[in-house]
Amino acid sequence: MTALKGMTWNHPRGLDPLLAASAAWAAETGTTIAWDARSLQDFETYPLEDLAAAYDLIVIDHPHVGGIVDAGCLVPFTESATLAEIAAGSVGASFPSYRYAGRQWALPIDAAAQVQAWVPGRIDGPVADWHAILSLAREGRLACPLRPPHALMTLFTLCGQLERSPDSDGDILFDGEIGPRAWSMLAKLADAVGPDARHHDPIAILDAMSERDSAIAVAPYIYGYVSYARDGFRPARIAFTDLAPVGVAGSAGSALGGTGIAVSARSDDIEAARAFACWVASGPVQATLYAANGGQPGHDAAWRDATVNAATGDFFAATRQTLDAAWLRPRHAGYMRFQHEASALIDAALGGIDDGASVIARLNDLHRRHRR
Structure with a gap:
């Protein structure tokens, strides 16, 4: 059995959907993921190089990408049909916000502005x-x-x-x-x-x-x-x-805000971490399990879903215009x-x-x- 560790931010929106997704993933694959969480303030300021030394999966904000790449503490995702599906479902610039120096360093699991x-x-x-x-x-x-x-x-x-x-x-x-x-x-x-x-x-x-x-x-x-x-x-x-x-x-x-899920270069099982990240960021999971457990998905399949919108007072439909036209912050080191x-x-x-x-x-x- 593979055991991974992940770090996210300490709010029901940031933690609960990942706990639910990890339980489903463990039942399906045998891979367990133990999640820790940090405060919103730490999420915005904590050195991600330190987190990469301790965790396999890290939830990040896109402006960190340049510094993380410069430090060499993440591994990029390889091009695949799954990656193309996630890219096609990008809410605004959520997916490209984690693309830097020609590689994809995180996958959007949460879209916000x-x-x-x-x-x-x-x-x-x-x-x-x-x-x-x-x-x-x-x-x-x-x-x-x-x-x-x-x-x-x-x-x-x-x-x-x-x-x-x-x-x-x-x-x-x-x-x-x-x-x-x-x-x-x-x-x-x-x-x-x-x-x-x-x-x-x-x-x-x-x-x-x-x-x-x-x-x-x-x-x-x-x-x-x-x-x-x-x-x-x-x-x-x-x-x-x-x-x-x-x-x-x-x-x-x-x-633009939101979060993406990234894989540490220090992970002992990079492929297992990548597999979970791709699965949890995919349209079918984002529109069902992730959204149903308090998540704020990063995939268009959830934002357009009638059931997801009905459960949230049309949160997604009512803010979509702003998200689609949101501005991408600098991402240099x-x-x-x-x-x-x-x-x-x-x-x-x-x-x-x-x-x-x-x-x-x-x-x-x-x-x-x-x-x-």
């Missing part, structure tokens, strides 16, 4: 414009997670909605005209929601929104979490929909260091009086130094 969350019964429907966003924020009925790195993610998204997403492949990340305009919008939003937002990540905001007596009706820039769209997950169900069209690009330009330092810079600037042009210039300088 910043979308809009709202609570039916507290508001007539989702917000539709920037004026409504600021008005609700000033009334204390709107929340926005701005804990690092989420303020940076919202800045990215606002740039995209203003029809000029940051340049993932160039030295100059933010456009000199659009960047300051997006910063001005972010600063106004941060001021309206108050300083506590800088201590809250998406899970904290969604947990607060889902309390029965919460005043929060809307979160206009938040990574979608299908768990909260299910009846009974929390006291109040949260609905999700596409971003409000606050700029000329509408709901396009959201910062120095990006994660940039994201960490840029997030700290933004957090400090939101608490001060920095003008947009100055902040964007410093962010561009920082990105230029880390790009390699």
Whole structure:
């Protein structure tokens, strides 16, 4: 019997579907997988080289890819009919987000982007414009997670909605005209929601929104979490929909998130790990076992499935336009260091009086130094 170890992130959406899939896989193949989980904050910052030394399977975020490849701690997937099926089922850029230097380093098992969350019964429907966003924020009925790195993610998204997403492949990340305009919008939003937002990540905001007596009706820039769209997950169900069209690009330009499953180069049984990864990322598994156990699949077969949508208040259908037009963050080897330092810079600037042009210039300088 083959025994593997895996690492994912500690939330029902990240852990429960993998536990269910691993149990089914063990029954079918005899290969067992023991999963550990880390916090959302660790998931975004923990050195993956250390995880690759201890685990066979690792759930990763796509901006880590360049650094991981540079460190040589993952093995790529080989081209096959199964890989082609997973690629054909990509939700937006989820599948190509893990392709780097001509090889596929992870397979999408979870697709996400910043979308809009709202609570039916507290508001007539989702917000539709920037004026409504600021008005609700000033009334204390709107929340926005701005804990690092989420303020940076919202800045990215606002740039995209203003029809000029940051340049993932160039030295100059933010456009000199659009960047300051997006910063001005972010600063106004941060001021309206108050300083506590800088201590809250998406899970904290969604947990607060889902309390029965919460005043929060809307979160206009938040990574979608299908768990909260299910009846009974929390006291109040949260609905999700596409971003409000606050700029000329509408709901396009959201910062892509989600996760992929990767195989460690240090694994004692690389082929066994690859086999499970390909199986769990495939359309038939994603649309059934994975989705039914609280997952937020990364495959189109699940996103289009009527049963999957009915169980989640149309979470997938209602946010698909935003996902399909989401923006892919840089993936070069120095990006994660940039994201960490840029997030700290933004957090400090939101608490001060920095003008947009100055902040964007410093962010561009920082990105230029880390790009390699």
